[in-house]
Amino acid sequence: MTDVVDLVSQLIRIPSVNPRGRAEPAETPLAEFVADWARRHGMTADLHEVLDGRYNVVVTVPGDSADTILLETHLDTVETEGMTVPPFEPTIRDGLLYGRGSCDAKGPLAVFLTAMAELAAGGPRPHTVTLAGVVDEEHIYRxxxxxxxxxxxxxxxxxxxxxxxxxxxxxKGCMRCRITARGPGGHSSEPWGKTNPITTAARIVDYLADEYAPALDAKARPLVGPPSLAVTMIDGGSGPNVLPESTTLTIDRRTVAGEDPHQVWGELRDELLRRWPEGVDVAEPHIVDYALETDPEDPFVRSVASVLAGAGHNPEAKGVGHGTDASKIALDGVPCVVFGPGAIAQAHTPAEFVPLDELHAARKVVGELLRSPVLDTKGAQAR
Ligand SMILES: [Zn+2]
Structure with missing residues (x-):
């Protein structure tokens, strides 16, 4: 059996730093390694070009049923500037494996690959299993x-x-947009009768903080709490003696399940334009992420919980503050759980690490899950 720690170490040695806006095939050597490793371990593997010579890798182990379990994680990592451990030279100290991507997300990737290799080697295969290692999760999810x-x-x-x-x-999900208040401008010594956009913006900020945001509490969800709104940037004015012609606010609106981000934006825009019919406009939203809320009663989710409980781990569903690829996959109605070794508190840090015992434990959980004939696509009886 391939050792999961050994495989994470090999993955860390292959840099895959997200190039952000630059056109670089950053994850390609890692995608090629994963495809080659998978083929050498009896699986089929394909590369799918996403952009700029950057490839998702898709690995499959066919099972008795065409019903497929998807294992998805990302190939890219964040930058390495300021790291206090060697980013691409895996180091083990006191039961912790250090290196860029060790916990986010090469640890999970190695867990998935080694569990699938064992599946491909023999034994019961109740389901088809597909692993997708995707690019660009740390930037804009392409x-x-x-x-x-x-x-x-x-x-x-x-x-x-x-x-x-x-x-x-x-x-939670996240929607951002800019609200701009406008006025005629002019000399500050003659402000009479002129709309000052800074004053308008101040009133909008008050309305958002005192009326709009508190009303969001009623939409709280059990695992993530209420949606929120914060004004995060304000920009206006060009000189101490000039009436500004515009002032722009940036808002960050965190959404919960049941809220469509475009609809949230439309309702906010309509309300602002009703209150300030002139001199205010609300720009198109930027949808940063969608909210995720998987039905805890879904058979697949109960299967995962059951395997966790059987292995002595906490099977309770949990909510987190940061976004993941799960919200995008869930848009198609796929029941998604996020799971892996290592703590989010270590992700993106100067001394990123993953505990070895969690790697082994996660490997066991995923292996067990892939062996469990528990799913029914009709949503009928799970074990
Ligand atoms: Zn990640």
């Missing part, structure tokens, strides 16, 4: 969006991210 376009329709998905072995089923 890898998972391309994966959705491929039309994979699994009965359930495990998204590999550091969750300290907890089963995460909910997180």
């Amino acid at each position: 890898g998972v969006l391309a994966l959705r376009d491929q039309g994979i329709n699994p009965v359930g998905a495990v998204i590999g991210e550091p969750t300290s072995l907890r089963m995460v089923t909910a997180h």
Whole structure:
């Protein structure tokens, strides 16, 4: 059996730093390694170009049923500047494996690959298992969006991210937009009769903080709490003696399940334009992420919980603050859980690490899950 620690170490040695806006095939050597490793371990593997010579890797082990379990995680990591451990030279100290991506998300990737290799080697294979290692999760999610376009329709998905072995089923979404107040401008010594956009913006800020945001409490969800709104940037004025012609606010609106971000934006815009019919406009929203809330009664989710409980881990569903690829996959109605070794508190840090015992534990949980004939696509009896 391939040692999961050994494989994470090999993955860390292959840099895959997200190039952000630059056109660089950053994850390609890692995608090629994963495809080659998978083929050498009896699996089929394909590369799918997403952009700029950057590829998602898709690995499959066919099972007795065409019903597919999707294991999804990302190939890219964040930058390495300021790291206090060697980013690409895996180091083990006191039961912890250090290196960029060790917990986010090469640990989960190695867990998935080694569990699938064991499946490919023999024994019961109740389901087809597909692993997707995608690009660009740390930037604007183009890898998972391309994966959705491929039309994979699994009965359930495990998204590999550091969750300290907890089963995460909910997180918030995020919508941002800019609100601009306008006025005629002019000399500040003659302000009479002129709309000052800074004054308008101040009133909008008061309205958002005192009326709009508190009303969001009524929409609280059990695992993630209420939606929120914060004014995060304000920009206006050009000189101490000039009436500004415009002032722009940026808002960050965190959404919960049941809220469509475009609808949230439309309602906010309508309300602001009703209150300030002139001199205010609300720009198109930027949808940063969608909210995730997986039904805890879904058979796949109960299967994961059951395997966790059987292995002596906490099977309770958990909500987290940060977004993942799960929210995009869930848009197609796929029940998604986020699971993996290592803590989100270590992700993106100067001394990123993953505990070895959690790697082994996660490997056991995923292996057990892939062996369990528990799913029914009709949503009927789970074990
Ligand atoms: Zn991640």
